Amino acid sequence: MAVPEVLDRIPLLSGLPRSVEELPGGLTNHNYKVTTPSGEYVVRVWASDGALLAIDRDAEHANSIAAARAGVGAPVHAYLPELGVLVVGFLPGRTFTEADLRDPANLPRVAEACRRLHAGPRFVRDFDMFEVQRGYLAIVQERGYRLPAKYLDFMPAVAKIRKCLEKRDVGTVPCNNDLLPGNILDDGGRLRLIDYEYSGNNDACFELGNVWSESNLPLGHLEELVTAYYGRHLRHKIARARLLGLMSKYGWTLWASIQDGANESIDFDFWSWGMEKYERAVTEFTGSGLERVMDEAARAD
Incomplete structure (x- = not known):
């Protein structure tokens, strides 16, 4: 039409x-x-x-x-x-770019916008990237869509991360779950958050880790964002956001695989978009620091 x-x-x-x-x-x-x-x-x-x-x-x-x-x-x-x-x-306002998120002065503003959303009315459904990723994987395998090389090799690590995070019941809050820069608007005063396709009640640390992941921010920026959100430096929250940011990359990779195989109405290279995320996820999965991050996420400061 x-x-x-x-x-x-x-x-x-x-x-x-x-x-x-x-x-x-x-x-x-x-x-x-x-x-x-x-x-x-x-x-x-x-x-x-x-x-x-x-x-x-x-x-x-x-x-x-x-x-x-x-x-x-x-x-x-x-x-x-x-x-x-x-x-x-x-x-009215302008859409954020990755450069805006790389400016440390904007991180407290992003944290404040997230806190306002998270303190608002509960959403009508939940969002759990572990479950979403498993659902995406089933679709990719059932329909024969492209799967990145060695993707399944990291599923045991994903299971360990999930078990680690379940040691703390942190509750859920209403989250956008897709805060790439284009979904953050600056009206000159406060920031506004748009696009609620993937919204649902979720761990607040997923929201923060996803901001970090989507814009490929330095690790120090994640620490500043989490600290601004909670009002103090909490190592276990930073570690939790980092692990969930990793799950964001790993899960959205399959979103791109599905789009690459099924979506013909939008002219976009979904596969390359997804592979960029996957390659960053692989770097974290295969790095020497993952066990330490899981240890920090599981214990009190």
Whole structure:
């Protein structure tokens, strides 16, 4: 369906003069900024139903509303699953880049935005990268999609990491779970967090470790981010975030494998994107420090 036809079927936007601008980014949606006399909106049109990628569109809608109530996400104006459309308010500001996250001055701001989201209303589902990764792996194997060389060799290490983290019951909070730089907006004051496709209640340290992982930040930046989030230097929390950041790389690698095999509607080199993450994960799996990090995550400071 052509974009003008989709917009005409959205009651909020139909029958109004409007301008439409396609927004960059978005690997599972096509995003458009629509300006009308009544306001500015972002129309997110699904590139797929998301089922293979463990995206629950109803949960995305509900969690987007919760994030808006927390004062972090964009206001939600319409949800039309029959059209594959979610309409949210356009948030003025600029999108973060990796360079922004490499500036230590921004790390306390990111931590503050995460704390606001995490203190907000509970989400309607949970997110556990260990379970998501296992689900992705089953899909890749069942459908014969490409699997990176020696990927399965690291599953025993993953089991050890999971067992290590389970020694502490840290509870869960509502997390975005996908804070790559493009999902962080700077309005000149506070930061806002967008895109709740993978949102769910999760360990806060996954959120922090995922920020570190997605932007390939130095280890010192992870320490600063975790310290800013908790208000003090906690070695076991830093280690926990580091392990979950590793799981982020390892798990999202298979997301890329699925996209590479199944998604023909978006022109993007998913395989190379995923392999970059995988190569960084391999470096950590095969390095000499993994056992020490697990030891620090399991014990009190």
